[in-house]
Amino acid sequence: MRAGRLVNKARRALMTQSCILTLPKASPCPTSLGSAIARPLLNPHRSFVTMNKDDDSNQLEAIFQKKRSLRSKIRKELKNMTPIQRSQEGISRSGSDNAIQSIVLEAPWFKSSKSLCAYVSCDALREVDTSKILSEILCNPAEEGHTQSRKNLYVPLVEDRNSNMRMLKISSFNDLAANSMNILEPAPVDCDGNQREDVMQASEPVDLFIIPGLAFDRSGRRLGRGGGYYDMFLKKYEELAKARNWKQPFLVALSYSAQIVDEGAIAVTPNDVPIDALVSPTGLIPINPGAMKTCD
Numbered sequence: 342m343r344a345g346r347l348v349n350k351a352r353r354a355l356m357t358q359s360c361i362l363t364l365p366k367a368s369p370c371p372t373s374l375g376s377a378i379a380r381p382l383l384n385p386h387r388s389f390v391t392m393n394k395d396d397d398s399n400q401l402e403a404i405f406q407k408k409r410s411l412r413s414k415i416r417k418e419l420k421n422m423t424p425i426q427r428s429q430e431g432i433s434r435s436g437s438d439n440a441i442q443s444i445v446l447e448a449p450w451f452k453s454s455k456s457l458c459a460y461v462s463c464d465a466l467r468e469v470d471t472s473k474i475l476s477e478i479l480c481n482p483a484e485e486g487h488t489q490s491r492k493n494l495y496v497p498l499v500e501d502r503n504s505n506m507r508m509l510k511i512s513s514f515n516d517l518a519a520n521s522m523n524i525l526e527p528a529p530v531d532c533d534g535n536q537r538e539d540v541m542q543a544s545e546p547v548d549l550f551i552i553p554g555l556a557f558d559r560s561g562r563r564l565g566r567g568g569g570y571y572d573m574f575l576k577k578y579e580e581l582a583k584a585r586n587w588k589q590p591f592l593v594a595l596s597y598s599a600q601i602v603d604e605g606a607i608a609v610t611p612n613d614v615p616i617d618a619l620v621s622p623t624g625l626i627p628i629n630p631g632a633m634k635t636c637d
């Protein structure tokens with residue numbers, strides 16, 4: 342997406358948010374526009390309401406520039422690493438994938454989840470593999486020791502280039518086909534001609550999101566691939582859950598160690614939705630333990 346288009350889109354979003362500011366749960370990065378909005382009283386001369394359009398635009402452009410350069414840095418690191426180096430712990434990439442997926446599969450918040458949204462990993466994008474997690478859900482009719490039936494699984498379907506994405510229910514890997522970006526996605530209609538269930542129309546709440554990304558920090562900031570799909574979707578789902586009086590879902594991202602960056606390295610805008618926990622090959626990094634408790 343072109344930088345000017347991103348800035349315009351973000352500016353529109355900020356304008357609509359200037360009265361009702363929904364701030365990230367994690368404290369925004371000190372250099373981000375988010376901090377200017379989050380703490381206007383600390384520096385009233387730089388707060389959003391007093392900024393003119395040029396300041397606003399320049400700050401957003403600076404944030405998007407930072408995001409772009411961090412994205413290319415992390416992409417390069419992921420691509421250049423030999424399989425054996427793909428984790429700082431010296432275990433192979435597949436070792437990291439197994440470690441991460443085992444942590445998820447053993448976690449009480451995964452075991453107890455009834456409905457979840459998860460990404461279908463794409464090897465070419467060097468994403469943390471989710472195939473074991475998805476097979477566990479799709480192949481196991483019921484969790485051991487639980488009376489519940491199979492978990493409901495919803496996966497992403499990109500709608501357009503305007504950050505719109507749906508999450509549709511699948512019941513088998515056969516429900517997926519590669520899209521133009523070579524990511525496996527569900528068709529909106531199943532093989533019997535029935536519309537697949539859209540999570541926004543589901544009668545049960547989603548308790549868990551398993552989220553991809555390029556970079557993460559230990560306070561919940563996340564850098565995606567630049568489409569705004571997840572940020573937009575998570576915001577819409579948060580609103581739906583509020584309107585229905587449902588618990589907010591637990592937001593967990595999966596990350597190789599090389600994708601975890603220092604705090605302050607990820608610039609954020611108020612549109613960036615922070616995650617509640619991060620799973621890396623070395624373990625779970627809880628960020629919002631309150632959100633985790635609701636899943637146990």
Ligand SMILES: Nc1nc2c(c(=O)[nH]1)N(C=O)[C@@H](CNc1ccc(C(=O)N[C@@H](CCC(=O)O)C(=O)O)cc1)CN2
Pocket residue numbers: 342416460461462463466468497498499506522524553554565566567568569570571
């Ligand atoms: N597995 C998976 N599915 C997903 C996402 C994801 O990140 N991972 N998405 C999350 O939003 C949505 C799709 N968004 C995407 C955005 C960019 C690229 C991509 O190929 N980016 C290239 C760079 C392209 C460019 O700069 O022109 C890359 O990152 O290398 C892929 C998917 C929905 N489905």
Ligand SMILES: Nc1ncnc2c1ncn2[C@@H]1O[C@H](COP(=O)(O)OP(=O)(O)OP(=O)(O)O)[C@@H](O)[C@H]1O
Pocket residue numbers: 346347348350351352354408504554563564565566567568569570571572573576612613
């Ligand atoms: N809730 C929202 N409303 C409107 N625009 C949004 C929203 N969330 C993100 N966007 C827009 O999407 C574009 C990409 O945002 P950003 O660079 O933060 O994406 P990302 O975090 O890398 O992607 P993703 O969320 O898909 O992982 C920006 O123009 C941003 O303003």
